Amino acid sequence: MADGIAVVGGIDTHTDRHQAAVIDSIGRHLATEQFETTRPFPRSESPRPPYHHALTMA
Incomplete structure (x- = not known):
């Protein structure tokens, strides 16, 4: 693993x-x-679950 800061969800x-955190x-x-x-959660809104937003904010 390279030196650096990892992100964990x-x-x-x-x-x-x-x-989600x-x-x-x-x-x-x-x-x-x-x-x-x-x-x-209608599939037409997004192909991803609603918590995907929190995990992509990082």
Whole structure:
């Protein structure tokens, strides 16, 4: 692995909401977003799940 700062993303899943977060390898918070699981997500809006935005913000 090259020297540098890595980016790590994770999703905490729950029944009603999912929480996505992105930090770097030295602990800096880069992004956090929460998404309802009960709201339908039409495929026509985007080919990616709604939490993709939080993970690409890093």
